[in-house]
Amino acid sequence: MSSLERAQRNGSPSVLTTPPPKSLPRDDTGIAPVFTISVDDPQRVGDPIRGYTMYTVHTKTTSPLYTKSAFSVLRRYSDFLWLYETLSNNNPGVVVPPVPEKSPFNRFDASFVQQRRLGLEKCISKIANHPVLQKDPDLKLFLESDTFSLDIKHRKAEIAHEKGGLMATLGQTITGPRFYETDEWFDKQKGYLDSLELQLRGLVKSIDLVSKQRAELAAAAGEFAQAIGDLAQSDAGLGTQIASALAGLAAVERKAQELQDKQSSEDTLTIMATADEYARLINSVRLAFSSRIKTYHGWQNADGNVKRVKQTHETNRAQGKLGPEQLNRSLALVAEAERRALDAKHEFDHVSRLVKAEVARFEQERIEDFKNSLEAFLSGMISKQKELIAAWENYQQGLLRKTNSTVQRPAVDSTAGSESE
Numbered sequence: 001m002s003s004l005e006r007a008q009r010n011g012s013p014s015v016l017t018t019p020p021p022k023s024l025p026r027d028d029t030g031i032a033p034v035f036t037i038s039v040d041d042p043q044r045v046g047d048p049i050r051g052y053t054m055y056t057v058h059t060k061t062t063s064p065l066y067t068k069s070a071f072s073v074l075r076r077y078s079d080f081l082w083l084y085e086t087l088s089n090n091n092p093g094v095v096v097p098p099v100p101e102k103s104p105f106n107r108f109d110a111s112f113v114q115q116r117r118l119g120l121e122k123c124i125s126k127i128a129n130h131p132v133l134q135k136d137p138d139l140k141l142f143l144e145s146d147t148f149s150l151d152i153k154h155r156k157a158e159i160a161h162e163k164g165g166l167m168a169t170l171g172q173t174i175t176g177p178r179f180y181e182t183d184e185w186f187d188k189q190k191g192y193l194d195s196l197e198l199q200l201r202g203l204v205k206s207i208d209l210v211s212k213q214r215a216e217l218a219a220a221a222g223e224f225a226q227a228i229g230d231l232a233q234s235d236a237g238l239g240t241q242i243a244s245a246l247a248g249l250a251a252v253e254r255k256a257q258e259l260q261d262k263q264s265s266e267d268t269l270t271i272m273a274t275a276d277e278y279a280r281l282i283n284s285v286r287l288a289f290s291s292r293i294k295t296y297h298g299w300q301n302a303d304g305n306v307k308r309v310k311q312t313h314e315t316n317r318a319q320g321k322l323g324p325e326q327l328n329r330s331l332a333l334v335a336e337a338e339r340r341a342l343d344a345k346h347e348f349d350h351v352s353r354l355v356k357a358e359v360a361r362f363e364q365e366r367i368e369d370f371k372n373s374l375e376a377f378l379s380g381m382i383s384k385q386k387e388l389i390a391a392w393e394n395y396q397q398g399l400l401r402k403t404n405s406t407v408q409r410p411a412v413d414s415t416a417g418s419e420s421e
Helices: 003-007 077-092 110-128 137-144 146-161 165-175 184-232 239-319 324-420
Strands: 034-043 051-061 068-075
Touching: 003 034, 003 239, 034 068, 034 110, 034 165, 051 110, 051 137, 068 077, 068 137, 077 110, 077 137, 110 137, 110 239, 137 146, 184 324, 239 324
Parallel strands: none
Antiparallel strands: 034 051, 051 068
């Protein structure tokens, strides 16, 4: 089945029109389907060597394609990866949101599992609310199948038979005839994406460094708080007031440690996660570009086949090998080859327009996501700074009250003495 036929089966736009980036497919009531998806409850499964993490995927939807409006299934990371590769194969020209990258280390570390869970949740939510991908039957299979392991075995066999898998598709694109770009827009976009990826990778490294420095600062604050607290509770003869002041200082430093730890974690979960997501998403954009080149090769191959069929027809006719029945059959073969070539050209034009619409969507979502991440990052930082300032102010006011109490007490005692005389 060609990608054009699959797109028509999935309810995608026809080859002659491409919807604007914001358009969504609508059901019979004229209302765009809505998907609300969460990925929760990560659970470690299996033995220590071959273990893996299972996630519960909860879905609520208004789409008429689904038998229920709310359902839940269990999925592992490799299932999400299968979905990404399959959707990329099914939908040439579409920028499929990528899953988080694999990691051979610390796979079961709590912070890593949390980051991956959030990444998977964001990925599947974007896929389900994409105007083309949300109607893909393989997404439906992923979201609601209770026999998923068995189902994907059959689907993998079908995919391997049709296209040889995602990597085989890429390999065919790379090893095919050289493609000469005729649209300047695509050349400009390739250079822009290369530059953007470098910037995003640099941003990820910088935020990761800042996050680690915050963690180190939090550890130092904790050590300082421990030392001051131990001193305040020691029998060093410091006096009640000094011991109380040191204990208060230790409490403030412990608060600073807590806030730095929280900020370090939020740095990773907000702006760093968004930068890393879009650095990976650029590879999906490049894959969409590659799928366009593949449809171009399909078009050229179909054109070449038309020339061969016509040449065979003319040769047979010149040699008198075509009787009335053979002539009709030969003309039908020529017409069929021309039809396939025209369909291939339409598919190339469709994918070219679709890639441009997808890049526009990519830019629009990138701006919105970074805006939201930056707002969350700054809001969290400001709130934590306010908490720390309030802790220092409370500590200062406590010291002032103790100081004033110490200064005023002798004056009161002196006055009382003079009155008694």
